[in-house]
Amino acid sequence: MPALLARARVSRAVRAYFDAQEFVEVETPARVLSPGQEVHLDAIPAGDGRHLITSPEYHMKRLVAGGLPRIVQICRCFRAEEDGPSHQPEFTMIEWYRAGGSLVDLMRDCEALVEIAARAVGTWPQVDVPVNRRGPHGRSRLRLDAPFGRTDVRELLRRHAGVELRGDESAVEMRALATAAGCRVAPDAAWDDAFYQLFLDRIEPHLGAEHPIFVEDWPRPLAALARPKPGDPLTVERFELYAGGLELANAFGELTDAAEQRRRFEEEAALRKQRGKGCYPLDEKLLAALPHMPATSGIALGFDRLLMLVLGAATIRDVLAFAHDEA
């Protein structure tokens, strides 16, 4: 099926799914004052001191706090200098929130979306994985049937790298763990840099090669906007979905503690400054709204990558009408 026809069909099927689940489709601003403080995301300037969104999450959370329990948005996000086989500086995200919902509810949504997307393009229940995305075992068929696998970060590190991770290691200790596991780590690597060196070198090639898999229980230094897991302060409520060499989705049990959120924003702003990156104003409107937000689970899933998955596309360019350098 031609990619653009597939894209239109999957887009329609995704909207129908959320409609049937009684979600309200919303639209939030693309030009914002606070595009996000994450250290590794750089926003694209859009005039008047504003930037294009790197994700719609801040404004969508304000809507949840304002009383909309189930919302979805399918929108363009913009991230400077991201250009590779699964990256474009401009791409489409499906982002949705379930007030009162759990991470397991979001997993069921992911499984359903993969199924309806594959059915919409006629590739259910298994797809071919292109050569460039095959893992070390070279599996070429990927099953898409639910339920997907579930594992957690520490278990993966133990199994594939022989590393026992707590989550409160210093950067020095984290570099030593990665080095001991055979990774080459730069002497200035931060905690998360050493973690991702380990993750990319040793773990990621094994993830979701035969069947999609949810990776749960992320260590606290990779909390982002997730809340701590009850009874386990070194772990946060977060999962990622991997399938056929693609990182498809990232979900949080959303942090609603405004003081903790402010602390994390300030920490990230300090890190950005330290690395000579531009800082954005803290999103005070979001911080003011958080105390009114009910317990909520939220998730972002890459729409282009969902298409890549079900079409067996080798690069993101194959599922776009025009890549950024063709615009």
Add this chain to the structure above:
Amino acid sequence: MPSYDTSDIRKGLKVMLDGSPFTVVEFQFIKPGKGAAFTRTKFKNLLTGGVIERNVRSGEKLEPANVETKQMQYLYKEGESYVFMDTSTYDQVHIPHETIGDDSNYMPEQIVVEVLFFNDRAVGVTLPNFIEQKVLETEPGFRGDTATGVTKPARISTGARIAVPLFINEGDVIKIDTRSGEYLERVGRA
């Protein structure tokens, strides 16, 4: 020498890794959702030909390898080494047989090759992909014999024996792929 970082990575970039010179053969941008950007890079060891893959974090420094290639002409064999002349400076170097290996089978005298120098020492020779050589010795061919897949040995000036079709005669000039040692076509008749 100033160091490189990930934004300098491109095919053919020569860097030092673990004390050996490598060249970049393939690279792509990758980025975990919440982490730094990395360049997934395939490097080929210039001494052994072995290929390794490394994920290099954005901003990480890479040490340039002190390597250069020179066009040199192969003059003659002297004992267990081969004598080459730099075509621009006329300097001569001796390169031992073990550096060249089986490639010497497809290295007739006078041929111009690329010699790789690492820290000013010759460490490798790259032949042109194709050479044309006169057949010095082979069994007589048979007129009209066009059966495919049937070959016979033919000796060229380097002493190498090339598998050629039955219609090739002594004195014919044949084209050989130096990477595989295979006969490709007849380009001149005796």
